[in-house]
Amino acid sequence: MRGIVAMRPILLILLALFTTTLLFAVERKDTSFADSIVRIEVTRQTFNNYRPWQRTEIATEDGVGTIIAGNHILTTAQIARGAILLKVKKKGREIEYLANVAYKNYLANIALLSVEEEAFWRDVKPASLDTRILHNGKIRTPEYQETIYREGDGEIIQHKPLWGTFEGVMYPTMTVEVKGRNLDIGSPVVTDNGVLGIITARSDAEAKVLPAALISSILDEVAQKREIGFSRLGVHFGKLSNPAAARSAGLSGATRGILVQRFAQFSPARGALQAGDVLLKIGEFPIDDTGNYEDPEYGYISFGGYLNLPRNRGKAIPMTILRNGKEQLVSIPFKSFDYDAEGIPLYIFEKQAYFAVRGGIVFQELSVDYLRLWDPWWKKAPSHLRHLLQENTAVGDTPIKRTVIISQVLPDDYTQGYEDVSNKVVTAINGHPINSINDVAEAFTHEGGFHTIALRSPENRLVVLDAEGFSQAHATILEKFGITQQENLR
């Protein structure tokens, strides 16, 4: 009897344990991401690109992140951009935890957030990554609607190299059909195996998804402190579809290949390729006359997409070319693209623009972020500044030649008569060519006579200032217009 009596509690406990496990398994499948996804509220402030000594108004935005191994929250760099305060909320609840940016990569558009408060890490479950390269099939989209966790259905439409969110480079991206209401930027798309990718852009039912395969390789590189980056060839090419053009390029038979025309400033292909070369193969794959090739893993894709495929990233790019009627092999080094390596960068992100205020004149290095003061910039920004982007790609100076403009002239007796000088490219100051903002800072050295600033257009247009009164006027104007920072140099 005693034995039987003694057995009961143990059985009960075992039974209870079994039931609990059973219940738990019914309520929460292993494949749920309810304890992995977090809502992110970012408070953002960047620099005013017209008055670069000032910051912009504060703005807030919502995003989504996924908790992954290593006590990190995975989201997009776009969400983390310019963040001065990041708050995360888990399980659809209102409790906020402060987060910091642990890693940010604009080329790939990923960011990792960290949270110091230990309470945050309780009852959360790091999601695993599903690094399969899928071209079709069903996916799910976990999300919180208020406190309710839901999963929507979706489907992969395609998986091939596309331009990244911040242009710049091309890398494999999934396009998926999604339905969820609150699928903000950063939301994961998942399978039973884990997170298949995170949403980097969305329009209605279609979302662009950064694949976990790519995320995983970047995270490994970050952990090992050997980031590879993403390459861009920077070659402008012409098609050879027209048989007359193909013949003229030295090709016979069926049309194939593309014609090299010119190089961007940062291009790693300079030296290896020449204008007039016909690109015939990338790796072992023939390039057709539209610039595409058939990739064994990714299907029919643009030849530029080859560079950053997971199996190719970081390796030199072997190419077969036709030069002077002869086929030959060339190798283009893998060089990671850097936005700042373009004379007029596409983005300066949250950095302060390079500027210098001198004698009431605001000098700035031109960037596309400056042009974004006009919306849409490619239509509304001054056309002569837009055109510089094309001129910029035609040269290959080392060091990189920056375009310095006078963005505005602050009205004062000292600058009288130059009020209409705005958005004008500066070619020289006191006879010294201006190729960066630092050249401006160093140009106003002498004290007697005049300072002459030569503008690009109209030809020979000068802005002449009194050098003797320069220092005093400079100080007075800074004071008058409340400019507390007179420069941000390279």
Place this chain on the structure above:
Amino acid sequence: MKNHICSVAILFLSCGISLSAQAKGKSPAIEQSVVKILNAAQAFDFSSPWKPGNVQRSTGTGFVIAGNRIMTNAHVVSWAKRLEVTKHNDPTPYTADVEYVGHDCDLAVIKPRDPAFFTGTAPLPIGDLPELRSQVTTYGYPAGGQTISFTRGVVSRIEYNLYVHSGSVSLLNVQTDAAINPGNSGGPVMQGNKVVGVAFQGIGSLENTGFFIPTTIVQHFLKDIADGTYDGFPDFGAYTSELQNPAYRNYLALPAKHTGVVVDTILPNTAEAEVLKTKDVIIELAGRPIAPDGTVLYRGHRVSFTVGIDDAQVGEVVRLKVWRDKHEHNLLFKVSRNARRYAKFSNIYDVQPRYTIYAGLIFVPLQREYLKLFGASWYQEADDELLHHFWELPQINPRADREEWVVMSKTLPAPINTKLNVKGNGLVDKINGTRIERLEDVRQVFSSTAETFRIEYTNGAVDIIDRKQAEEQQPQILKLYGIGKDYSL
């Protein structure tokens, strides 16, 4: 170059809402000399430059001047296929022809074929520039009304303004608060029994503002046509900037007694290039001292210093006083007018657009009329490469500019051109190594017997056309797209 400015869409040609205010005590003789003009016009479609567009009817006003002529606005009679004029209280239409038209100054004279038209009319005498605040009366047929209408107002302002008909030329004009509405165009603005101006445009965003062409411009036009041809207003082939800053004055060692504008860029192959030098300070033009803001005192009004050039007829000599190398220099220069430059920057009327077609590729000059195909904000929203060569290049490096840039505007799809890299809006640099300086060069190069034609565009793109195939396909392409002639130069 001050004439060549981008027109902002605030000014409108006076075609709009009607307003009739009965003036009291009007002279019957004046009324009798103010006529209504009906224009059945047919303009060309600049996107398909071989194609005349719809016939459109519009009305305007004109007035009888000496020599059995009727003066009106150029925009009233533009693209006329048929003109009819009717007199006040007389429904008989008289057919008329355009005798002279000045699209730059928006003036024209027309002549009814039947001299009997002038029975009962008296030529209206042309007066002088009116005084500010003095009262004026407009006569016209606004909004196409059947009977004459009058509005009265005062002279509000006399200054330089853009003439929207050309879209590129600024000349003296007079602002009044007398209503000037569509249909008023070409009507006389009277003071007493004299014409003090010709009503021509308004500003949509401002109330009670109308503009008329002052008699200084009218007289310039009449003097110009006296020899039987219209030459137009001369232009100024240099870019200047104001000389307001004391440091800049000192830099040029300009004595305190002088003010003026500084010459920055001089266009090559102009009369200005022969006399002016970079960093000259123009201190006087046609005897009028120039202020630091680039204005001169002209009949009591501050207006652009180029009034001295506008006042002259093409070929006349104008006096200049410049400050150069710390000395005054008296210079003379013969004013001229560059017709190609005018055509580039201005709205074009009365002439078929120029084009040439080869292998289904349409080549046209890079002109305002072509850029206007990019929409109302063309000056901002057209392709950068085109705008750069249109606006900026002549200022950055005028020597690299061409007599006219040629654009491959669009492609009429045909087997020969389906696989080309450039399908439209491509600025042509060279064809078979020949620099294309004008549209005629394109036709010239394509008439050669080369095996292929290599078209190089300014953006680096290249296309190659097989001559034999092009020649074989050309007749079919023209037939398919209903093009009578493959060029108009």
